[in-house]
Amino acid sequence: MNAPKNILEVWRKFDDVGMDTITKAFFYDKRKKRQRTVAEMKEHYEGFGAGGNCFDLAIWLLAELNEAGIEAYPIGHDFFDEKAHVALIALGEDGEKYYCDLGDQWIQPILIEKNDRFIEGKLAGFFPGAYVKVETKEKEFNISYIRNNGKISMQTFPLTRYTNEDLLRAGELSQARIWKALCEKRVRREGTDEVTHWEFYNWKSFESSLSGLNKEPELSSKDEWAERIALNMGMDLEFVKAALSKFEYIEK
Structure with a gap:
């Protein structure tokens, strides 16, 4: 179910890149709601x-x-x-399809079509804090996220192939919406081989692993939250403080 070497080599360039909505808030006025270019993102x-x-x-x-x-x-x-969510399909040398989702901070891409390497059971090592199971149909595929406590959630993706123009247009629409601050990051803690999932949302933060959900203590100021986000996301502290200023703080 693993992607071939050439796809993985590209994917690994993003191992330390987190997903967040605070960056678009920081640059909201400067970019006039437009989608950033790849050069700007780098x-x-x-x-x-x-x-x-x-x-x-x-x-x-x-x-x-x-x-x-x-x-x-x-x-x-x-x-x-x-509610839009976007990911990519990357094609192997034989045309086999691999699902690549940095937005949800997958650990690595996964095969989504049946062949002699396709495994129908649950798999570890693809998504932080959960096992996954892929079910492929003619026009869509389902991904089940299976937690150790028995909780199962599912996403369904149509196999509709969007154009690069569609991607940019949808990106423009997404960039124009500033909603609640959200940060997610794959994390490999010292002393363990497991990749976990750290998340900040709605002025709460927690970390998901195969052993369960660790809810972190709530904080009492934006500056404290900025420090926690900067530490876990690998972001510049002053950048995070400025980005969080665009969001309404919910007093606890």
Whole structure:
């Protein structure tokens, strides 16, 4: 179910790039709601440790895959809606399809079509804090996320192939919406081989692992939250403080 070496080599360039919505808030006025270019994303990552939302990361990853000679294209659900989520399908040398989702901070891409390597059971090592199971149908595929406590959630993705123009247009719509602050990051803690999932949302933060959910203590100021976010996301502290100023703080 693992992607071939050439796809993984590109994917690994993003191992330390988190997903967030605070970057688009920081640059909201400067970019006049438009989608950032790949060159801008690289500059902002190098300067501030900033990643971006799912559209940013899909556009950036698509450019890197294409540069490496790998065919890829965008897919998603609710594509031009406020609930939109985007990911990519990257094609192997034999045309087999691999689902690549940096927006949800997958550990690595996964095969989504049946062949002699397809495994129907639950798998570890693809998504932080959960096992996954892929079910492929004619026009869509389902991904089940299975937690150790028995909780199961599911996403369904149409196999609709969107164009690069669709991707940019949907990205523009997403960039124009400033909603609640959200940050997600794959994390490998010292002393363990497991990749976990750290998340900040609605002024709460927690970390998911195969052993369960660790809810972190709540904080009492934006500056304290900025410090925690900067530490876990690998972002510049002053950048995070400025970005959080765009969001209403919920007093606890």
